[in-house]
Amino acid sequence: MRGPELLRGTAVIYRRELSGLFLQPVAWVLLALGLFLNGYAFPALLIATKGDADAAFLYAFRSGFGWISIVLPPLLTMRMISEEARSGMLEYLLTAPVKDGALVLGKVLAATTFMAVLWGGAFVLAAALAACGAAIDWPRLVLAWGGTVLASLVFCSAGLVASALAATPVVAAFLGMMLCAGIVLLPTFVDRLAFASRATRRALIERIDLAGQLEQTFLRGMFDSSTLVLLVSTSAVLLVLCTRRLEMQRWRS
Amino acid sequence: MSASPREHGYSRRARASLFAQSLLLVVLAALVAALCVEVSRTEALRVRVDASRRRVNTLAEPTLERIRQLPSPARVDVFFRPEPGPQRELVAEVQRRALEFLRLAAARAEGKLELDVHDTSELEAVQARATELRVDDVANKVVVSLGERKAVLSFEEWAQFQPDPLDARRLAIATFKGEELLASTLARLSAMEQPRIAFSTGRGELARESGEPGGAGMLARALRDDGFELVDWDGTGPLPERTDIVALLAPTQPFEPDALAALRAHVERGGRLFAAASSVVVYTGKGSTSDLLTSYGLSVLEGPVCKETIDPVTGILADGDPRVAVLPVSGSQLDARHPITAPFVRHGRRVVFPGALALQRGQPPNGVALIELASSPRDSWRDTLIDPRTRARNFAYDGPDEPIGTFALLTAIEAHTRTEDPNARGRVVAVACTSALANATFETNRDLWLASFNWLARREHRVVVAGADPNVGRLDLARGPYLARVVQVGWFALPAACLLLALSIWFARRRP
Structure with missing residues (x-):
C-alpha cells in the first residue's frame, strides 16, 4: 500500500509546512510585498492595453516570470531542508515513518500553495473591476491562474532542490534563484547555441520554454495537455533529484 | 532481520555505488519526462480546450x-x-x-x-x-x-x-484582420483555378474600376485579391467564355429580353448570379433586375427601408432625417446557419444597408429555394410616400399608408438545374441596395460581399469573416472608475490586509 502511505505522509508534511509558512509574520510580509508589486503594476498594464482587462491580466501573470518566480520561491523554500538539516530536525524527519518522496512532495506543495495565494490577488483585482461593471473573462482568468500556479510548482521544486543541496538557507536562496533564472533563461541560451541548426534550436526551445508555452496556452485561457505535461514532468524530475539528495543525506548521517 | 543502512553506515565504495545509482535514477527520470513531453505533443493525444469567453484561441x-x-x-x-x-x-x-x-x-x-x-x-x-x-x-x-x-x-x-x-x-486599430488575411492568402496561393466573374456594363451599373465614393473599385480589387478573375459583359451577346458568376452591379437601365434569357439560362445550367437591383433609380419594369428576380419568386419593393435612429448628440429618437434609411444589421437579423451570414453572427459583426429596398418573397417556382439572409430590424418601415410639393421622401413614418414590420434585404436563391447532375444547383444572391456595394461603405460590408461571391463560386471554405471590433469589451478608463478602484485594491487594501495579519500573528506569538 505505497500510494495511500505516500499520500498520508504528504498530507502530514503539507500541514506542518503550511502552518509553518502561514503562522510566520514574515510570510505575510512577503505576501504583502508580492501583492503590492503585482497591484502596483496592474493600473499601468490596464493603460498599456487600452482597457483590455483580459490582456492586462495576461501581462500581469507573465511579468511574474520576471521576478516573482525567480525570487520568491527560493525565499520560501530556502529553509525547508537546509535549515532543518543544520538544526538536526531533518534527522528526525528522515527517521520518522514518512517516505522521502512524501517529505519532498509535502514541502513543495506547501510552498506552491503560498504562491497560489499570492497569484490569487488577481481574482480580487478582477472582482474589483467586475464590481465597476467590467465583463471579466472568468474561465480564462481561472485557467491563467492555474497555469501560473503550475509554473510556480516548478520554481518551488527548483528552490527545494537548492535547499537540499546547500548547507545554509542563504546559499540555498542564492542557488535557488540561479536555478529558477536558469529555467527562465534556458530557451535564450539554447537559441544562442552556435553548433545546432536553427530548426534544431527551434524544436528544442519549443520543448523547454515553460514561459513561452504557458503564455501561448493557459495564460490565454486555453487548456493544453502538452503544457500541463511539460510543467508537471519538469517539476517531477526536480523532485526526484531532491529525493535522491535527501537519501544521500541519509547515507552521510 | 535485515540491517538498516543507518545502523551500519556505508563504505566509500558502497557510497559511490549508491551515488551512481541515484544519478542513474535522476537521468532515467529526466528521460522519462522528455519522453512524456514528446508523446504529449503528438496531435492524437493532445487535448486543447479554449475556455475563454470570447473564444480568442479558436480559429473559424x-x-x-x-x-x-x-x-x-x-x-x-x-x-x-x-x-x-x-x-x-x-x-x-x-x-x-x-x-x-x-x-x-x-x-x-x-x-x-x-x-x-x-x-x-x-x-x-x-x-x-x-x-x-x-x-x-x-x-x-x-x-x-x-x-x-x-x-x-x-x-x-x-x-x-x-x-x-x-x-x-x-x-488606432478598427478591426484586426489576421484570420481573414491568412485564409485569403492561403486560398490564393493554393488556388488552381480562378473563378471568372462577368460584370455587366453599359446599363448604368456602378463603375467597376472607379475609385470614387459611388464607384465599385474597392469591390473589384478585393475580388481580384481573393483569386477571382474579372471580365466585362456588355449585355448584348452571349456571356463570356468560362463565366462562373455574372454580376449585375445596380444597373439603372433595362436589359434586352435576349440578355435576360441568357442570364436565366446561365442559372439553369448551374451558373451563378449576383443580382443587385438599383435603389437609386428604381425601375421594376420589363428587362429590369427586379424583372429577372421575379423568375425566382422574388420582387423588389419601392421605398427605402427605414428605422428611427437615436441622435448621438441629443440622444433623442429621430426620424425625418435621411440617416433613418441607413440600416445596420447584425445578430438575430442575420441568418445564423447560412455560410454567408453565419460567421457574422458568430463574430458579432454587423453590415450596413444604406437606402436599401425590400425584397419580397412571392411564390417561388418549383425547385427554387429562397433564404432570407439579412432583414431589417423590427418596426422598420418602407418610406413609400412622396411629398407632392417637394417631390421628395420625408423619411418619417406616415401611419398606416406605409408598410411597417421586418423586410428582407439580402436573399440567397438556390435553383434546380436542367443538367444531368441531380445535385447541381444554380445560385443567386439578390440585394437591392446600390450604396451597400459602393466604395463609400465598402470597408464595412467587405466581408459580406466577399462571402457572397465565394458562396456563389462554391468556395464556402473561403468564407472567412474578421472577428469583431477589438475595442468591444474594453474598459473606458477615461470615464469609468476602473483605475481608481484597482489602485485602491491593489496598492492599499490587499497589502494592508496582509500586513495586518502579519502584525496580529506577531502579537499572538509574542504572548507567553
Missing part, C-alpha cells in the same frame, strides 16, 4: 478547413522589427497581434503551417533567408510560401485603421 472552422486542405505545408516567415516614428506603438500593437495570431494558427494547423519568426537584428541570417525567398525587401513583412508560390504581406494589410478615439492625431 472555414479557416482551419482551408489550412487542412493545403496540398503541402505552408511556411510563414515573419520579419517584424520595431518601427521608429509617431506610429511605433500602433505598429508594435499590430505586430504583437499578428504574431499571436500566427502562433495560434501554427499550433492549430496540425503540421500544415510552419512559423519562423526571424530575429531582424541578425542581419546575415535575415538576408540569407530573403535571398532564398527571392524577396528584396523583407523589413516588417510576413512572407507566406506554399511550394514555389509566395505572398508578401505588409504591415498595413493586417488591420483596418481609424483615428484613435482618445487622440485624433494618431491612428
